[in-house]
Amino acid sequence: MSKANPSCCSSLLSGHLTLDAANQLAAIFRVLGEPIRLQMLSSIAAQPQKEVCACELAEPLGISQPTVSHHLKVMHAAGLLGRERRGTWIYYRILPEKLAMLAESLTFAKM
Template identity: 45%
Template sequence: MSKQGGLPLAEQGTSCCAPMAREPLGEDDAAELSRMFKALSDPVRLRLLSLIASHEGGEACVCELIGPFDVSQPTISHHLKVLREAGLVDCERRGTWVYYWVLPATLARLSALLQAPATAMEVSA
């Protein structure tokens, strides 16, 4: 799968949530977003996402993701699978190795959802 093709509309950035402070989430959006937040609630997965996002070139080989953790390779593979199934990363096999990258549209969607409106107190400070 290429980095751009074959993604669901929500992951392509064509569907975005309004900030929760403006309007309540619908049932489908809440279910989808909760899977993403649940995936990010594990410290190893959050660190994996950070390592991938900050890696030079925006993608990282699975071989580069195993060293920083005190867990086995199968455990890292499981965590990467959870991130992939949540729509936070995608991957591509190249020969023996699998390369991962973060899906920016999904992170932008999460960020937009969590935006809080400026209050009068924040504006005057």
């Protein structure tokens, strides 16, 4: 019976997520598990200035303003969106560094 060559396979532990990092990512992916939130992110990303007033999302998405506000608040709390108050309106923008971190967590080791 021959032993397997230990150098033929990469370690299963190389590049693995820590439990803390996995918990943080899972929380963000749960936030993104709502289809309406993905639609909202897509709508924001599609704007030329990459931001949108909360008041502009209700009608195109067919949801009420309180529902829009709730979902934006959840995504802001998860660190996916930044916000800025301008008078009585709040403008939201995607935080690209958080999305880049999510994408990086899903990529395979570079070959």
